[in-house]
Amino acid sequence: MLNANDQGGHVDVTAPADLAVTLAEINRKLDAVVEVTEDLGRQLESFEDLREDLVPIAHEGILIAYRKLHELEQAGVIDFLKESAGVFHTISTSFTQEDVKALGDNVVHILRTVRSLTQPEVLDLADKAAGALREAPAEPLGRIGLLRSFRDPEVRKGLTMFLAVLREMGGEAESEESAT
Amino acid sequence: MKKLLILGAGTAGTMMAAKMRRNLDRDDWEITVVDQDDRHIYQPGLLFIPFSIYRTRDVIKPRSRYIPRGVDFITSEIDVIEPDRNRVRLSGGVELEYDFLVIATGSRIVPEETEGLTEEGWQETAFDFYTLDGAARLEGALEAWEGGRLVLNVVEMPIKCPIAPIEFVCLADWYLTEKGVRDKTEILYATPLEGAFTKPRASAMLGDILDKKNIKVEGLYSAGSVDGANGVLKSWDEREISYDLLVTIPTHMGSETIERSDMGDELSFVPTNKNTLQADGFENIFVLGDATDLPSSKAGSVAHFQGEVLEENLLRAIMGRPLVNEFDGHANCFIETGFGKAVLIDFNYDVEPLPGKYPVPGVGPLSLLGESEMNHWGKMAFRWIYWNMLLKGAEIPGVESRMSMAGKWS
Incomplete structure (x- = not known):
């Protein structure tokens, strides 16, 4: 094994047999360093490729977005949305x-x-x-007029429907009371 | 030490090397990849070179940089495969033995197959863009273009990336409009297919797009010869199309190695089981990507989806277990339609491209069988995904090897 002298910076190799082992170890580590460096280089290249491909796409996308926003503005959609924001604010603060x-x-x-x-x-x-x-009619019906109306089949049909609604509402109120 | 040999370090071969190195113990398995050179071309990028969107240097990187640690990479021509001896001979006389072989030798264009194409006018008025050199020369021709008749011809199917011709004519429409010479240019797309694409619904949709762009389609056109001196393309049924600029997608064939090894069909593609990816007649040979004779598209996405199935099947074959019939012909492709938009299609052997949203159902952000800016951005961002995920055999989140009907509207 290598014994580096920290103060003098010298390397003390204790035996020839150790030297071969040490050189093999250095070689293995250098291989690892080369592999890591290659990997880093590839990753950098990959990032550079990505930048090269994405920048023109982003540029096109932004120009199209500008054009579409302009069209929306011309059609009055953006003003409508701005006003709608006030409506949403009113709704949200009211509930x-x-x-x-x-x-x-x-x-x-x-x-x-x-x-x-x-x-x-x-x-x-x-x-x-x-x-x-x-x-x-602007004038309210008199008592006779009301009684006459009850003979009208359409009024009677309307009253039947009205009573059915009233019955349903009464039943609903009763079930709420019994629940409480 | 057992040996896995991969022939070809293109999309398919590189990806498989990465996947299998992760799976196979380094103490038990030696993995070797062979290719003729150390230049990996991002093939989807070739389409953009004629229109000066990419430069040639934007699509090239060293193959060796993508071969994972622990895999031997040999740069050599492959002479012949000897499947009966489990051996491959390289052109320098080196012999490589294997326990399992993956053939990922891709496909190549053979313009010489069309009479007269490579004679007078070749690379002057007639170009391809499926090679780096062809795409770069075509860029020069388009720069100098002042008007006339531009003809794009697909000589015969199958071809790599069957939607690339449509993309080319759409981008030409955009490029010539920007250049101010579109009104002086007639664009014609002559194809052996009935319409714009192989699948009826997508063909109708893409046909409409071409129609709106005033790009004429000459269907069922099988090119037989080219008269370069007079600028005339002739079909087998004697229809003549004159041109000022011919952009050709020449005949595609498999590797010459396959031809020499007598392992291919008449176009030197390797007969392959369409679901397991095992080479017909050979238990320890698998085929991937463009080298297969499968009816799926010859495209990077297909190689990616096949890769996931092949990873499983290679491991099963090594362990002596039955193979899974998992590959369903899944393909997805962005189709550039010009003016910053693209269409996305997703399909397999049985299901043709359908409209919808991808990959998240109902949300997207990509639109299936519909034009959108987001699809175009997806196409442009794919280059990074290709170099940094696909080639490294990494899973792409949300994208599965089997096609899903989720998000599709039938």
Whole structure:
């Protein structure tokens, strides 16, 4: 083995047999150093290749992004999004974290309700109701007029539906009370 | 010490050397790779040289740099394979014995097969771009181009990268538009296929793209001869096409070594099992990449997908276990369509290219059978993947050897 004299920097080889072993060891270590250096060189080359290929791609990508942003700005989409940000801010400050959680818990129920409300027959009914409100006489009906209306089949049909809704709402309130 | 011998240090051979060195114990297995020179060409990059997108030096690196440590690399012509003796003879007289042999000798263009092609006008008005020299010379011709009739002709199938001709005419349309001479140029694509591509749905889609670019397609055109002096291409059925500039994809053949070894078909491609990649009639010989006679595309992506199956099957063969029938002909290719866009196709033996998103279903970011800028960027980034992942036999995340229907809209 090599015994390096730290103070003088000399190497003291104690025996010829050791010299061969030592040289083999140095050779092995040099091979390892060469391998590591080669690996590092390859990695550097790989990074350089990556830079060479990615820079033009990034350049093209940025130019395309600029062009698309310009198109969106010209179409007024960016102004719309800026205004929408204010709407989102109002919504977010008007609801608590619990409200959002409750919304998440009930989202399926809400969507079902929306689906029910947007069925063609419901929308048709709403449209007719709105029309009736617009065309309703300015003067309220008298007692006789009301009694006469009860004989009208359409009024009776409407009342039946109205009562069915009231019954459903009453039943819902009752079950909530018993639950509490 | 057992011996694995790999003939060819192109895409397929280099990749297999890396995969098998990782798998086989260095104390038990010696792996040797032989190729005729130490120059590895990134072949997908040859397409870009005529249009000055890449320079020749952008596509060349030493083969030896990609041969993994622990694998011997011999630079020599391969004379002949002697499969009955499990031996390969090199041109200098050196003999190499093997226990298992991988043939990855690729394919080559043979312009001499077409009468008159390499005579008057060759490399003056008629060029190829499947060789480094051809691509560089064609760059000069396109630089000097002022207008006329540009004809791209595929002499016969099979060819390497069957979509490269379509890419060439699309890039020519873009390049000549940028140069300001597109309106003085007629571009014609003469192909032995019925349409733009081998698969009907992709052929229709690519045909539409060519149509929009005012690139005419002359289908079912089998070139028989070239009259270079008069600038006329003639087909076997006597259709004549005049040209001012002819870009030819000449006849492709397998390596001359295969021809000399009498192991190939009439085009010197090695008869190979289409699912196991074992050479027909030889238990200890496997074939990979362009050297096979398979109906799959001759493309780097195919060699990559085959490599994963061959890795498994070589190990199985070494252990005496049955081979897996796993290779399904999977190929995927970016098709440059010019003006910073490309189309991506993904298909196999049974499923033709379909529209969709790749590799993440519904997300992409790459679009299947649709033009996009992202696809073009994918194509341009592929060079790095090729040198740094594919050749080193590394797995490419999200890309499997078997084609997946995920993300495809049938």
